[in-house]
Amino acid sequence: MNNLDDLLAQRAAIAAQPMPVPDALMARILADAARVQPRPQPFAARAPAPAKLTFWQAMSDVFGGAGVLAGLATAACAGIYLGAVQPAALTSVTLALAGSSAVDQLDFMPSIDSLLAEE
Amino acid sequence: MAKDLQNFAEDAALLTAYANGDPDAARDLAQRIVPRILGYATRILGDRAEAEDIAQEVMLRLWRAAPTWRAGEAQVSTWAYRVAVNLCTDRLRAKKRRRSDALDDVAEPEDGRMAAVDGMIEADRHAALTRALADLPDRQRQAVVLRHIEGLANPEIAAILQVGVEAVESLIARGKRALTAALAARRTELGYEEA
Numbered sequence A: 001m002n003n004l005d006d007l008l009a010q011r012a013a014i015a016a017q018p019m020p021v022p023d024a025l026m027a028r029i030l031a032d033a034a035r036v037q038p039r040p041q042p043f044a045a046r047a048p049a050p051a052k053l054t055f056w057q058a059m060s061d062v063f064g065g066a067g068v069l070a071g072l073a074t075a076a077c078a079g080i081y082l083g084a085v086q087p088a089a090l091t092s093v094t095l096a097l098a099g100s101s102a103v104d105q106l107d108f109m110p111s112i113d114s115l116l117a118e119e
Numbered sequence B: 001m002a003k004d005l006q007n008f009a010e011d012a013a014l015l016t017a018y019a020n021g022d023p024d025a026a027r028d029l030a031q032r033i034v035p036r037i038l039g040y041a042t043r044i045l046g047d048r049a050e051a052e053d054i055a056q057e058v059m060l061r062l063w064r065a066a067p068t069w070r071a072g073e074a075q076v077s078t079w080a081y082r083v084a085v086n087l088c089t090d091r092l093r094a095k096k097r098r099r100s101d102a103l104d105d106v107a108e109p110e111d112g113r114m115a116a117v118d119g120m121i122e123a124d125r126h127a128a129l130t131r132a133l134a135d136l137p138d139r140q141r142q143a144v145v146l147r148h149i150e151g152l153a154n155p156e157i158a159a160i161l162q163v164g165v166e167a168v169e170s171l172i173a174r175g176k177r178a179l180t181a182a183l184a185a186r187r188t189e190l191g192y193e194e195a
Helices: A002-016 A023-036 A055-063 A066-085 A089-098 A101-105 A112-117 B002-019 B025-045 B048-068 B076-098 B120-135 B138-149 B154-161 B165-184
Strands: none
Touching: A002 B025, A002 B120, A002 B138, A002 B165, A023 B025, A023 B048, A055 A066, B002 B025, B002 B048, B002 B076, B025 B048, B025 B076, B025 B138, B048 B076, B076 B138, B076 B154, B120 B138, B120 B165, B138 B154, B138 B165, B154 B165
16 A cells, blocks of 8 residues: 555654654663673782791791691700610510510512412 | 664773763663664653653662672663563553543653644544553563564564563464454544544
8 A cells, every 4th residue: 555655754764854852862872871881890900029937937838837837956966876876775675565575577579589489 | 783883892892981981972872772672661651750750770780780780691771671660560560550641641652743743533543552552461562562662573572571572473363363452442533444
C-alpha cells in the first residue's frame, strides 16, 4: 500500500533527524557513568627496604631462630670436647652394660664373603 | 556499510576507553547512542518521560557491562537497542495490565516533531498510523518500527529481537498487512481516494 509506505517514509525522515536529548537527562546519564566507571588501579606503594641485618641476626634467620642456633653451637662444642679429651671412662661404662667385650664382635653388617662361601 | 562498520568500531573503542577510566569517553558515547535509543523508545512507548527512563536505564546497563565487554561479540548500538526493546516490552505489558481502556491511553505520536507534518489531513493520517502501530502485537510493532522508521537492516533487527532473519521478515510483513488494513478501514476519513 503506497499510502502506508508514504507515511512510514515521512516518519523515517523525521526519525533520521537526531532527537534532542534534554540536558537534565544527559546529566543523569553521565552521573551514572561516573558513579559506576571502573577506577584505574594505582600502582602499589613499594614496600620499604628491609633494614640491614647483623651477622648474628642473619645466622639466626638461616638456622631458623636463636634457639636452634644455640643448640647447634652447644652440640658442636660437645663434639669437640669429646673428641679432644678421649674419655676413657666411657669404656668401662659400656663394658659394664654389655657384660663382656664380646659386644665388640657382633657383626650387624656381614660382609659378602660369608655369602659367597656358602655356595 | 563501511560507515556503519566504522561507527561500530568507534562505539566499541569509546566503551573500552570508558572501561579503562577515560573520563570523556562516557560523554562521547552517550551523545552517539542516547538520541537513537531515546527516539526509538519514544516512538514505541509514545511517552517522552518513560522513554527518558528507558534511555537512562539502557545506558546504565551499558556502563556496567563495559568492564566485561568483548569487542566483536556484539555491536554496542545493537546491544543498546536490544536492551531498549526488552525494557519497552516490559513497560508495554505493564501498561496493558494496568489500563482498562486502551484507546483512551494511546499517547500522542512522536515527540512533538510531528508538528512539522503539514496540514490537518496529514496530521490525522499520522495519528491513525500511530494508533494502528499501537494496536499491533509488540513484536510486530518493534520489527516495523526498527525496519521502516529506524531504518535498520533485517540482520541487525534479527540480532536485536534475537530471532532469525526470516522471522523478522515475517513479523514485518504481518505488521504491514495489519497497518494497511487499519488505514484502509478509515480510507475516506483520512482523505484517501477510493481505489
